[in-house]
Amino acid sequence: MIKAVKAPKPRARKAAPRPSARAWARHGSSAVTFAFGLSILLHVVVLSLHFEFPDLKKAFKRDSGLEVVLVNARHARAPDKAEALAQANLDGGGNTDAKQMASTPVPPKPQQKDGDQLMDAKRKVQELEAAQRKLVADAKKARPTTQTVVKNSDAPAETPRELSATELMDSAAAIARLEAKIDKNLNEYAKRPRKKFIGARTKEYRFAQYVEDWRLKIERVGTLNYPDSARGKLYGSLLMSVVIRADGSVESINIHRSSGHSVLDNAARRIVELAAPFSAFPANIRKDTDIVEITRTWSFTNADAIETSSPK
Numbered sequence: 180m181i182k183a184v185k186a187p188k189p190r191a192r193k194a195a196p197r198p199s200a201r202a203w204a205r206h207g208s209s210a211v212t213f214a215f216g217l218s219i220l221l222h223v224v225v226l227s228l229h230f231e232f233p234d235l236k237k238a239f240k241r242d243s244g245l246e247v248v249l250v251n252a253r254h255a256r257a258p259d260k261a262e263a264l265a266q267a268n269l270d271g272g273g274n275t276d277a278k279q280m281a282s283t284p285v286p287p288k289p290q291q292k293d294g295d296q297l298m299d300a301k302r303k304v305q306e307l308e309a310a311q312r313k314l315v316a317d318a319k320k321a322r323p324t325t326q327t328v329v330k331n332s333d334a335p336a337e338t339p340r341e342l343s344a345t346e347l348m349d350s351a352a353a354i355a356r357l358e359a360k361i362d363k364n365l366n367e368y369a370k371r372p373r374k375k376f377i378g379a380r381t382k383e384y385r386f387a388q389y390v391e392d393w394r395l396k397i398e399r400v401g402t403l404n405y406p407d408s409a410r411g412k413l414y415g416s417l418l419m420s421v422v423i424r425a426d427g428s429v430e431s432i433n434i435h436r437s438s439g440h441s442v443l444d445n446a447a448r449r450i451v452e453l454a455a456p457f458s459a460f461p462a463n464i465r466k467d468t469d470i471v472e473i474t475r476t477w478s479f480t481n482a483d484a485i486e487t488s489s490p491k
Contacts, residue, residue, distance in 0.1 A: 304351065372469035385463045390473055393423075393457055394487050400454040401485030406446040410483050413440050418490055419447055420474040425465050427456040438479070447477050450485065 246263070377390055415438035422430040432448050460468065475487040 304354065373467060374470040374472065375464075375468045377471060377473045385461065386471070389458070389460070389464065389471070393421075393473060394475070396454050396457065397450065397487055398485050401447075401450040402483075404450060404453055405479075405483045405485065406442055409440075409442050409446065409479060413443060414479055414481050415440055415443050416476055416478040417444060417447060418474070418476055420472050421451055422470060422472045423457055425460045425469055427459045429455045429457075430470065435474070438477075443479050446479070 375386065377386055417434060417438040418436035420433045420435065422433070424430050429451060432451055434444055434447070437444055438447075459465075460471070464471070474490055476490050478486045478488070480486060
């Protein structure tokens with residue numbers, strides 16, 4: 180008879196103690212604090228770094244240099260508004276309305292085409308003349324004796340370079356043209372009249388007095404010869420320049436801004452012709468000025484009178 184044997188009951192294992200909620204909260208708070216501090220540190224490092232692209236303009240910018248103008252005169256007083264740098268003070272006038280700098284007509288330095296052509300032509304002529312002299316000398320040496328030259332088929336004979344008369348003529352003609360151009364420019368520059376423009380402001384007494392005398396004469400003659408067709412009918416103003424030679428004669432009359440009435444414009448021209456000739460230049464003006472151009476605003480007033488004033 181088989182007896183039933185009861186198996187022993189397994190012993191219950193003790194479960195590991197679980198951390199309390201307070202411990203979990205303490206551990207999580209430490210981790211968050213550490214992560215937050217690390218994040219702040221990384222942000223500070225990243226924000227402290229600055230990246231900047233290189234300035235290509237500065238990298239490839241070259242020094243443009245300093246432009247200095249050489250002048251052939253000197254004034255004791257510096258101009259109020261200088262337009263260029265020079266080795267001396269010069270309050271220049273000029274003989275053109277445009278803002279231009281006087282330049283020498285002589286061919287400039289090698290960076291310009293005319294100078295290069297002149298130097299190349301001279302160098303070429305010198306080389307050709309040297310070669311020609313050598314040929315002439317060789318020809319003189321060969322004249323006394325008449326020898327038969329036997330050509331050696333093995334060694335090629337050296338033949339001097341033949342000179343072209345066309346090349347010599349072209350080079351000489353090129354030099355002659357350039358020299359003639361330089362002489363012409365120099366002569367034209369020397370003969371150019373010395374011109375003084377008198378517009379809105381004239382500080383020098385010698386010009387101010389001359390212009391004041393001119394104004395008084397123009398207004399006196401103009402009022403006496405006021406156009407009959409405009410009396411009590413037409414009024415207006417125009418801007419006109421009168422160019423006067425050293426002897427007081429009028430070289431030209433130029434209207435820059437019309438009055439809008441041909442009667443008034445023609446009357447202004449006629450008044451200048453009636454008032455001419457004006458006074459000859461005094462010695463202190465004639466010494467450095469050949470032509471004076473006076474630009475003024477001409478007003479035909481409702482009092483049937485002529486008034487001139489500086490242009491505004």
